[in-house]
Amino acid sequence: MRRPLIAGNWKMNLKRDEAVDLARGVGAAAGDGEVDVLVCPTFVHLDSVFSAVSDSKVAVGGQDVYFEGNGAFTGETSTEMLKDLGCEFVILGHSERRNVIGECDKLINQKLHAALAAGLKPILCVGELLEERESGKTMEVVQSQMDGSLEGVSADQMAEVVVAYEPVWAIGTGKTASPEQAQEVHADLRTLLATRYNQEVADGVRILYGGSVKPANAAELMACPDIDGALVGGAALKADSFAAIIEAAGA
Ligand code: 13P
Numbered sequence: 001m002r003r004p005l006i007a008g009n010w011k012m013n014l015k016r017d018e019a020v021d022l023a024r025g026v027g028a029a030a031g032d033g034e035v036d037v038l039v040c041p042t043f044v045h046l047d048s049v050f051s052a053v054s055d056s057k058v059a060v061g062g063q064d065v066y067f068e069g070n071g072a073f074t075g076e077t078s079t080e081m082l083k084d085l086g087c088e089f090v091i092l093g094h095s096e097r098r099n100v101i102g103e104c105d106k107l108i109n110q111k112l113h114a115a116l117a118a119g120l121k122p123i124l125c126v127g128e129l130l131e132e133r134e135s136g137k138t139m140e141v142v143q144s145q146m147d148g149s150l151e152g153v154s155a156d157q158m159a160e161v162v163v164a165y166e167p168v169w170a171i172g173t174g175k176t177a178s179p180e181q182a183q184e185v186h187a188d189l190r191t192l193l194a195t196r197y198n199q200e201v202a203d204g205v206r207i208l209y210g211g212s213v214k215p216a217n218a219a220e221l222m223a224c225p226d227i228d229g230a231l232v233g234g235a236a237l238k239a240d241s242f243a244a245i246i247e248a249a250g251a
Contacts, residue, residue, distance in 0.1 A: 002206050004222065004249040005162060005229035007038040007123065008236025009063060009091060009210075010045075019045040020052045025239025027056030035250045036229075038089055039236070043077050046085050061089030061123070064097060067107075067114035079118035090115050091231075093125045093149055095168045105148025112149060116157050123162045123208070123231065124149055126189075130169035138167075139188050146192060155197040163189060163207045164231040170211025172233060179220045179227075182209045186226035215244035222249045 014022065019041050030037040040061045041049045050060050066076035082090060092115065093108040108124070115122045126145040128138045142165065153161070165185050170177050177185075186207045194202035209221050210231030221227055229249055235241040 002204065002228045003034065003036055005036040005038060005206055005208060006242075006246045006249050007040065007061070007089070007091075007164075007208065007229070007231045008242055009094070009231055009233050010039065010041045010236060011063070011096070011233060012042055013237055014041070014045070016045055016048055020048050022237065022239055023049045023052035023058070026242055027053045027058050029239060029243030029246060030056050030058050032057050033246075033250045035246055037246055040089070040091055046082075046087070050086055059088045060085075061087050061091065062120075063091050063094070065090045065092070065111055065115055065120070067110040069114075079114050079120055082120060083118050087120060089121045089123055089162070091123045091125065091164075093145070095125060095127055095166055095171060098125075099129075099168065105145060105151075108149045109151050112161070113152065116153070116160060121160050121162060123164050125164045125166050125210070125231070127166040127168050127171075127211070133167065133169060138185060142185065142189065143192060146189070146196075150196070155201050158193070158197055158201050159204055161205065163193075163205060164210050165189060165207060166210035166231060168211075172212070174212050176212040176214075176217050176221070177209070179224050182221060183224040183226055186224065190226055213245060215241050215248065218245040218248035 038059045040063050062082045097103045112122050126142045128141040132141045190202045206228040208229045208231045209227050213230040213232045214235040
């Protein structure tokens, strides 16, 4: 039985006081039900957010990490730095890093190995562009992202990985994939994991949906058999809407 995970990706938003307020609100809303709750603030707010959620069950994660251990890598953050603060998760391969910053599968794969070696749980994001969906290439694209990003990852290691399907055309656009569209890709991703590893791994890996998840559509998405939670952007920036999504996942 896969435990739902509701993760808030705060992206490059909020000032420190706002991040702390939001974290407190999420902490209060998280309760101790059957849903894992995670927030991923920007690096500079990690420490403050940790303090704000310390008496709750909310986990804190990074939005990215670099694969080298330490050294002359200006602007980067290491796995050890995230672990040292207490991070449990790290988002990798987000579409904004792929499509805005220009990250490729090889780099994401290096980061994923570094995260696993440090004991961080990677949330590996995959998803197609609108033109790729419209030309019927969705599965080809996500399969190639999975293959490239997971190269050399063993079945045991895969048990620590969370996958997030985020169709790029649904991110920040208000356009959500329908439950049918999302479920179809999630089921295909699970089949892909069964082929690549085995059925036990496929049955155990949590696959989150992301892309304009909001209180109004969360329940129908979470009701799909292969959707195990959500990676939420905009609606994670308000405690009440994020709380409603957590509630939808626990229903
Ligand atoms: P939105 O929920 O704002 O569409 O963002 C989704 C996302 O990119 C989460 O990582």
